Amino acid sequence: MPVDMRTFLAHVELATPVLTAAGCAGSGRELAQFFDLHRLGALVTPSVTMAPRAGRPTPRMTETPSGLLNAVGLQGPGIDAFLERDLTWLAQRGIRTIVSIGGGTVAEYSALARRLTDAPGVTAVEVNLACPNLEDRGRVFAREGGAAAEVVASVRSILRGDVPVIAKLSPDVADIVAVARACVDAGADALCMINNPLGMSIDTLTLRPALAAVTGGLSGPAILPLAVRCVWQVHEALPGVPLIGVGGVLSGSDALQLILAGACAVGVGTALFHDPYACLRIERELEDLLQARGFQRLADAVGLAHRPPGSSPRIPLEENTP
């Protein structure tokens, strides 16, 4: 019997829990050459900004052990071209779309929210809080509950009530739960974590930073343990809040870790660079794993690792157990 893979982000039902991660799936058109985007739980767009942005100089990426450092700098067409070209393309095809927004000030986030209120085809809005706050010495909003909450509250107050607001958090904080709680108190309907921790690599031949931007965001399997921990901690503290787990998911088993930790949906980023079919493969693997463990519904696995010890049978290890 197939597993019921449906999941809910607040009141929005998604057919599968596997989403793309913001900024890792292009405009949608690129991946559409490889598979039918309707098979995604939802496509999450790159964080769109008010004005077009050329991003950072190159080199923008370098490989690290089981990781990737990137400093793209939110290159994008700006909200006008995004709505006209990218969102329209997605909406016309009925592809579930979560629009990610990024800004340098609370006012910019608010302006973006206003532009999205009447746009067709917006399933939810994800607020990328890992943007430098131009009014606070360039410190990212996500570093502190107060700054994050201000952005979330303003976006929440502008968008229609039936469009969930997802706050996307960064792991570079001493207390992820405090930031999560501040965002939920400010009206976030769901949380997404984690964005890239800040990393750096030095080219030992040129004796210089490997990235033009010096530091960059770390992604890929290297950060999976950080993502699992953040999801676990936040689910433990705020069990009712829908969480999107993101960070280092390469396989169905990685996705299952995040789900057992408390995520009801999972975002796939860097894995798409290696395998454009990654979302479909991960969804299939996840379903197989759930089935092999006797689950009938994905929902039953969400947060299951939190139950007290001794309350479930141990499944024996066997050669070739998926």
Added chain:
Amino acid sequence: MPVDMRTFLAHVELATPVLTAAGCAGSGRELAQFFDLHRLGALVTPSVTMAPRAGRPTPRMTETPSGLLNAVGLQGPGIDAFLERDLTWLAQRGIRTIVSIGGGTVAEYSALARRLTDAPGVTAVEVNLACPNLEDRGRVFAREGGAAAEVVASVRSILRGDVPVIAKLSPDVADIVAVARACVDAGADALCMINNPLGMSIDTLTLRPALAAVTGGLSGPAILPLAVRCVWQVHEALPGVPLIGVGGVLSGSDALQLILAGACAVGVGTALFHDPYACLRIERELEDLLQARGFQRLADAVGLAHRPPGSSPRIPLEENTP
């Protein structure tokens, strides 16, 4: 011509910049079966506590992509047995030893410092600030400049002036520079970074956390980009402060990254679990790399990646360039 590998931690000269990382080299006796410990820049001990500690239940470790999660919980003999047995053994052999201390309260750190004041063979004291503060809901001292500084100030005030105090910082903070600055202002002679970021892994067969302690510290190459970034940021802000770079060093090239970022010494942890000879190999590789790049002294490479762009020649890439 061999490269001059000497380095200074405050006024203490070390023959080579390659140290063991705290908690990763046992008591010294275990590694002494593999190589002569005099060839280390210094041996850093596991963090010693006042009372003996049995540590955390098992499983204490699990592998993650290019990383290791551990939750040992500072298992150790306590300061009395440590001084009597372990430190004496090291001191009698004249092995340069940095003693790491860990406590649950400022008073415990102070008591440890007092026990160390008259102990022979203490080259420096490293203050492990990644310990839960029992007086602040178990939050680690390293998460915040104030708590960290309090510990450092008390240890600094107790130890003799000629024993450098090294504050060891954690990356799980929004602003590593703020914590670093607080520690230096409190009297730290040097800083060591990074301790393990907090991670977690879930066993998808048992559907439970893989570690008995639920969360654990992430180490290994996965965290190298975080370590390089922290060393870079702190060296940029506090260029005069000696830094020990730790985190994910497997090779001489990894060590060189930390040195170019601003570290004057490098700690090797998890790599020792894979290769008990890792410190010697890394030192040799580092020396070869420095030589191939025309360095006569290690000291000239420290922080070199910070110099303004355009101020040095680009070394051409070639097959088999080390």
Added chain:
Amino acid sequence: MQVTGTVLTTRRVDAFHALTVVAPGIAERTRPGHFVTVAVGGPSTSMLTRRALFVHDVKPDYGGTVELVFTVRGPGTRWLADRRARDPLDLVGPLGRPFPVPRDPVACVLVGAEYGSAVLFPLADTLLARGCRVDFVLGGAGAERVFGAMRARRVAQTTTLTTEDGSLGLRGRVADALPSVIADTRADAVYACGPMDTLREVTAVAMKFDIPVQVVVEEAMACGVGICMTCVLPVIGEDGTTRMVRACVEGPVFRGERVRFEDVGTIPFDAIGAPGGGARHAG
């Protein structure tokens, strides 16, 4: 598309390694200028990104093979160099926009440096099939780093070789030899592949002769399929505005004079979306 191919043969030519891979589906779709990306490191590898490699040769054998030619640069190409016949190899491709080819039988100079030469041979075949005249200029740092001299001699009217150390052909760089080749062959067009510096120099020469030049650029790529935005460079569009475009999907073949070579590795102030000024141009 993604294909798990099988290594058919491996060989070493001077400083280069060549792998012929059975990759049905990819082979028949590949046009001159296309590249593929290869997964490296095997199961449980710590290497996350695919490596981009040009397709040197396509053959219909065994349902379709592609030949890849590369030099060892780091751990990924080192791993590739260790592949043996019958090993599996995971490829995605064909990727990028192939070379535009002239409708008329014109004279073309094909300029390649280092492994960049590899991608020019399928192009030469196509041009020759259309009745074009083909002349080669191939170069490298030293003799063992000049790829394809023998094959070039076989297919082209003339082949000029350059090495920076003078160990083979003319001492110097390909662009140094190019003016006289263009003059001698009365070339109508230039195609070039090699390091960015070489492409800049070749473009300058072609522009001096006022003939079109197509260059194949190489930017570090994390995905190769247009979704990561890491492979961008400043290119002037039809409308005269500069955009940061993706080498993997909008290239890797560009008209040389449109590429702002001097500004590669920067965001030119007048690019669309540049900090400060550029944003104003946006629509």
Added chain:
Amino acid sequence: MQVTGTVLTTRRVDAFHALTVVAPGIAERTRPGHFVTVAVGGPSTSMLTRRALFVHDVKPDYGGTVELVFTVRGPGTRWLADRRARDPLDLVGPLGRPFPVPRDPVACVLVGAEYGSAVLFPLADTLLARGCRVDFVLGGAGAERVFGAMRARRVAQTTTLTTEDGSLGLRGRVADALPSVIADTRADAVYACGPMDTLREVTAVAMKFDIPVQVVVEEAMACGVGICMTCVLPVIGEDGTTRMVRACVEGPVFRGERVRFEDVGTIPFDAIGAPGGGARHAG
């Protein structure tokens, strides 16, 4: 010591893979009960920790070989199972404390479950060389998971086999068969290797018969050389106090009655340094 060995032969026996590795230096130092750790995954692997494996057999050929027997559990043993003759293999060993062997020619029962049986064969050889009587009890979940039955029959006085599914020998677990073997052979000592549950059961049986039992425990190990403190279990010392001791250097061989099997995976409240109480015992 660390040695880059070379795989000499590979074979598959039922559910088990066996690798013979040329590893001079390690082979000649190895005593029964020793284990080695193997680096897995090759260059640029994402697998950081070595895998611990018992040494099944030591031979003097080619300067010294060790044979390793294992089942595939996860990616590391999967990689090992894919090794071929002539592949390099990076070993550290011999590690741990070997079996203590009796000075007198006594009767010993050797009890092995699953791959745990592998480590008992070199022990049997040593015991036989000292004139001991050796009897085997070997078990596993099913027939294909019982290791070494043929060899046991060759060297031992008697060999008793058990399987949980009854597909071979007696239905049940090794500890179920043990009492009658001890009684029949008038055994003076028991040696056991297998999962923790098995060791607990075997120890209980031996204690009932009041004969010494040596068990080989298996705890997840990150280093195998005593520096990471991950492989601990509660063991009662000579002085009667419980300590969390390292299986890799203080074991893996322990006297069965000293291991607090019921408390494995916990810190017993009376262990030295336990939260709360234990610390007081410290000296």
